[in-house]
Amino acid sequence: MARTLAELQAALQNDVLNRQSASLSSLSVPIGTSAASRLAVYQNAYEIRLVNILCEDYDTLWTFLGDDTFLNLAKSYLRACPSRSPNARWVGHGFPDHLDDQPIAAQHPALPDLARLDRAIRDAFDAPDAPVATPDDLATIADHPEATVFTLHPGLTLLPQRTNAYDIFRALRAEQTPPKPTIQDDLRWIVAWRRGLTSHHTELTPEEGTLLDLTAKGANFARLCEVAAMTGDPETTAARMAGTLRQWLENGMISAMGRESPPVAGPKSKPARDLPAE
Amino acid sequence: MVDRPPFLGFGLGLRPQHYAEILEADAPLPIDWFEIISENYMEAGGRPRHMLDRVKERYPLVMHGVSMSIASTSPLDWDYLARLKALADHVQPKWISDHLCWTGVHGINLHDLMPVAYTEEALDHIAARIARVQDYLGRRIAIENVSSYIEFAESEMTEWEFVGQLARRADCWLLLDVNNVFVSGRNHRFDGTEFIEAIPRERVVQFHLAGHSEGNDCLIDTHDQPVCDEVFELYRRAIGHFGPVSTMIERDDNIPPLSDLLAELTRARQIAQETLAPGQLEVA
Numbered sequence: 001m002a003r004t005l006a007e008l009q010a011a012l013q014n015d016v017l018n019r020q021s022a023s024l025s026s027l028s029v030p031i032g033t034s035a036a037s038r039l040a041v042y043q044n045a046y047e048i049r050l051v052n053i054l055c056e057d058y059d060t061l062w063t064f065l066g067d068d069t070f071l072n073l074a075k076s077y078l079r080a081c082p083s084r085s086p087n088a089r090w091v092g093h094g095f096p097d098h099l100d101d102q103p104i105a106a107q108h109p110a111l112p113d114l115a116r117l118d119r120a121i122r123d124a125f126d127a128p129d130a131p132v133a134t135p136d137d138l139a140t141i142a143d144h145p146e147a148t149v150f151t152l153h154p155g156l157t158l159l160p161q162r163t164n165a166y167d168i169f170r171a172l173r174a175e176q177t178p179p180k181p182t183i184q185d186d187l188r189w190i191v192a193w194r195r196g197l198t199s200h201h202t203e204l205t206p207e208e209g210t211l212l213d214l215t216a217k218g219a220n221f222a223r224l225c226e227v228a229a230m231t232g233d234p235e236t237t238a239a240r241m242a243g244t245l246r247q248w249l250e251n252g253m254i255s256a257m258g259r260e261s262p263p264v265a266g267p268k269s270k271p272a273r274d275l276p277a278e
Numbered sequence: 279m280v281d282r283p284p285f286l287g288f289g290l291g292l293r294p295q296h297y298a299e300i301l302e303a304d305a306p307l308p309i310d311w312f313e314i315i316s317e318n319y320m321e322a323g324g325r326p327r328h329m330l331d332r333v334k335e336r337y338p339l340v341m342h343g344v345s346m347s348i349a350s351t352s353p354l355d356w357d358y359l360a361r362l363k364a365l366a367d368h369v370q371p372k373w374i375s376d377h378l379c380w381t382g383v384h385g386i387n388l389h390d391l392m393p394v395a396y397t398e399e400a401l402d403h404i405a406a407r408i409a410r411v412q413d414y415l416g417r418r419i420a421i422e423n424v425s426s427y428i429e430f431a432e433s434e435m436t437e438w439e440f441v442g443q444l445a446r447r448a449d450c451w452l453l454l455d456v457n458n459v460f461v462s463g464r465n466h467r468f469d470g471t472e473f474i475e476a477i478p479r480e481r482v483v484q485f486h487l488a489g490h491s492e493g494n495d496c497l498i499d500t501h502d503q504p505v506c507d508e509v510f511e512l513y514r515r516a517i518g519h520f521g522p523v524s525t526m527i528e529r530d531d532n533i534p535p536l537s538d539l540l541a542e543l544t545r546a547r548q549i550a551q552e553t554l555a556p557g558q559l560e561v562a
Binding site for chain 2: 005026027049128155
C-alpha cells in the first residue's frame with residue numbers, strides 16, 4: 001500500500017537522523033545504482049553540514065580538542081539535540097550545555113566554558129543593533145543618578161567562570177600553546193560584546209564583573225554604589241564607580257540609561273556553575 | 279500575466295567574502311543585481327545587516343530562502359514567515375523565492391532540501407501551502423526545483439509535470455535552477471531539455487546557474503565548483519526557450535575571488551546574447 005506524504009517524510013527523516021534504512025522500499029533509483037548509496041548522500045550531507053556549523057561556531061574549542069574529540073562531541077550533541085530552528089545559526093546554541101553533561105567536562109570543566117566564550121563572541125556578531133550611550137549622555141541623568149538604571153547592549157554576554165578557559169581562549173587566538181585546562185578558586189568575569197561591527201572580549205576585575213552582573217539584572221546606580229562600597233575601599237567608591245561607568249560607556253557596552261526602566265532581555269549573564277571540589 | 283517581475287539582467291549571490299570588493303569598487307561592476315540568502319539576514323543587526331543595507335543602496339535585490347519547507351507535512355512555521363516578511367519589508371526585494379522541498383517534520387530541521395513525492399496528494403498539499411504563504415506575504419513567491427538523489431516509488435508523474443502543474447495551481451512564479459535540472463537529470467536518467475520545455479514559460483522569473491560534484495554513483499549539488507560546460511549548454515536551451523529571464527551564478531562554498539564569478543557571469547551573458555535577438559536583454 002502506498003504511503004502518504006506524511007509517512008514518507010517521517011520515514012525518510014528518521015533514516016537521515018539515525019542512519020537507518022526503513023524508507024528504502026519507497027525509494028526509486030535507476031538500474032545499476034543503489035538506493036542505500038543514494039540515501040547515504042542525504043545522511044552524510046546532514047552530518048557534515050551540521051558538524052561544520054559547530055566547527056565554525058566553536059572554532060577555538062575545536063582547535064583545542066582536535067578533530068576526533070570535537071567530532072565525537074559534536075555528533076553526540078546532534079543526536080541528543082537535533083536542530084529545531086529553521087535558521088542554521090541556532091543549530092549549536094545548546095552545545096555548551098550539552099558539554100556540561102559529558103564525561104569529558106567532569107574531567108575538564110574548562111571545556112564548556114571555552115565553548116561559552118566561542119558562543120558569546122559569535123552571538124555578539126549579529127546581535128540586534130541598538131543605540132550606544134556615550135559619556136556625554138551622563139548629563140541626562142544628573143538630576144537622578146541614584147535612581148538610574150542602565151540598559152546593556154543586546155550583544156553583550158557576561159560569563160562568570162571558575163576555570164582558565166579564557167587563558168586557553170586567548171592563547172589559541174594568539175596562535176600560542178594553550179595552558180592545560182584547570183579549575184580556579186576565584187570566580188573570573190569574562191565579557192563579550194560588539195562595538196560598531198566588531199566583536200570584543202575582555203576579563204573584568206571581580207568588582208567590575210559583579211557590578212556588570214547586577215546591572216544586567218536591573219540594579220540601579222544607588223545599589224551598584226552600595227555593592228561597590230562593600231567590595232572595595234568605601235573612601236574611593238565614588239571615584240571607582242565613576243571610572244567603571246565611564247569605561248563601560250567608552251566600550252559601547254551601554255545602550256541607554258534612565259530612571260528605573262527595566263533593562264531589555266537581550267544581555268545575558270550566566271550563573272556560575274557549581275563545580276566539584278578539587 | 280501582467281505583474282510578472284521585471285528582467286533584472288545578470289546577477290550574483292551576495293556572499294560576505296565579496297562585501298568589500300563590491301562596496302569599494304572604483305568602477306561599476308558588471309553585476310545587475312544580487313540575490314541574498316534570507317536566513318543570513320534575519321538576525322537584526324551587526325555586520326550582516328550593515329553590509330546588506332549598503333549593497334541595497336546600490337543594487338536591486340531578490341531574497342532566496344532555504345527554510346520555508348513548503349512541502350513539509352508539518353504546519354507552516356508562522357514565526358519564520360513573520361521574520362521573512364519583516365526582512366522583505368526592510369529589503370524591498372524584487373521577489374522572494376524558496377525551494378520545492380521540505381526541510382523537516384515534527385519540529386525537527388534537517389537543514390537540507392529534501393525531495394518531494396510527485397503525487398496528487400503532494401500537489402494539493404503544496405499548492406494550498408504556497409497560496410497561504412502568498413496571501414500572508416501579499417505577493418507571489420518563486421519556487422525553485424531542487425537537485426535530488428532519490429525518487430519515491432509513490433510518485434505518479436514526472437518532476438517537470440509536477441512543477442508545471444504546481445505553478446499553475448498555486449499561481450506562483452518559478453525559479454528554474456538549470457544546474458539542478460542537469461544534476462537530477464543525470465541522477466534519474468532524464469533529459470534536461472525535456473524538463474525545460476515542459477515548464478510553463480510565463481511562470482519562470484529567475485535562473486540559477488551553479489556547480490556540482492561527482493559522488494559515488496550520482497552527481498551532488500555542492501555549489502562549490504564553477505558552472506560546467508554542460509550546464510551552460512543547458513542554459514543556452516533554457517534561455518532560448520524562456521526568453522530573457524534574470525540569471526545568476528549561485529556559489530555557496532569554496533568561494534572564489536569575485537573576478538572568477540564575474541567571468542562566469544560574462545559567459546552567461548554572452549550565451550544569452552548569442553541566443554536572443556538584439557534588444558531582448560534590455561534590463562527593465
